[in-house]
Amino acid sequence: MKARVQVMLKTGVLDPQGEAVRHALGALGFDGVEGVRQGKLIEIDLAGDDPEAAKRQVTEMCEKLLANTVIESYKIDLN
Amino acid sequence: MKAAVIVFPGSNCDRDMAVALRAAGAEVEMVWHKDAGLPRGVDLVAVPGGFSFGDYLRCGAIAAQSPVCRAVIDHVHKGGYALGVCNGFQVLTETGLLPGALMRNAGIRFVCRTVPLAVGTNDSAFTAGYARGQTLQIPVAHHDGNYFVDQATREMLEAEDRIAFTYGDEVNGSVGRIAGVLSENRRVLGMMPHPERAVDAGHGGTDGRAMLDGLVGALVAA
Numbered sequence: 001m002k003a004r005v006q007v008m009l010k011t012g013v014l015d016p017q018g019e020a021v022r023h024a025l026g027a028l029g030f031d032g033v034e035g036v037r038q039g040k041l042i043e044i045d046l047a048g049d050d051p052e053a054a055k056r057q058v059t060e061m062c063e064k065l066l067a068n069t070v071i072e073s074y075k076i077d078l079n
Numbered sequence: 080m081k082a083a084v085i086v087f088p089g090s091n092c093d094r095d096m097a098v099a100l101r102a103a104g105a106e107v108e109m110v111w112h113k114d115a116g117l118p119r120g121v122d123l124v125a126v127p128g129g130f131s132f133g134d135y136l137r138c139g140a141i142a143a144q145s146p147v148c149r150a151v152i153d154h155v156h157k158g159g160y161a162l163g164v165c166n167g168f169q170v171l172t173e174t175g176l177l178p179g180a181l182m183r184n185a186g187i188r189f190v191c192r193t194v195p196l197a198v199g200t201n202d203s204a205f206t207a208g209y210a211r212g213q214t215l216q217i218p219v220a221h222h223d224g225n226y227f228v229d230q231a232t233r234e235m236l237e238a239e240d241r242i243a244f245t246y247g248d249e250v251n252g253s254v255g256r257i258a259g260v261l262s263e264n265r266r267v268l269g270m271m272p273h274p275e276r277a278v279d280a281g282h283g284g285t286d287g288r289a290m291l292d293g294l295v296g297a298l299v300a301a
Binding site: 009013014016017020064065066068070071 | 136173178184228229
């Protein structure tokens, strides 16, 4: 089973890297880019095949290491 | 007074910290990140600057999960002192020993210069040698020093007089220009500027000396 964890800065936390990318896109002539936010995608290969157990395990991974919940939110997709 | 300086792969201010603490009168032992315990009788743990584990995932995140950090957490829970500078501050926030998080500098650039630093409180063993409101000149060197706390936590830090230092000018986008914070029991200090780089006149200034001398003195007396 594969878990994909998307980690993003929380809404309301200024994302300086996303802002820099937005400026760069504007400089390249892309009009109408109103906002850019940059995050991380983490893929995890899991041995088990129980989605419930995997969800619990990956949630714990996010809380303990993969995301810093002071500034980041996370989303887990399993397949 | 015995101090332990933690060394992670990628630490690069560990020896500067040891030199500065020895100059202040401490007996210093270097402790490798894989060590599960601290040396017997350690009064102060110093978590130095650098790029522990290459800043992978987030600055300080991997270091915060190392065996030695569990020992550091125990040390602090037993009332021990800890000082985290730069990457060390990032590590201490990642362990949860200090509130908040350090994000990429608002200006994106790595900032490496001496900055004016205002003393927010002198009510701690770290800052007792300064006057409240005094301005120090201390170097910073970081890419991720943009301190973030939510509004409620910021108000709590202000109400509890736990903001040890603020920047005198705009450095990295930190909330309230916060440069250093104390733990609830005032025995853990995390700060982005490098006091250990400001202890020798030949290196541009000695404003960090009062912190390290005062800290070592206070722990000798304790």
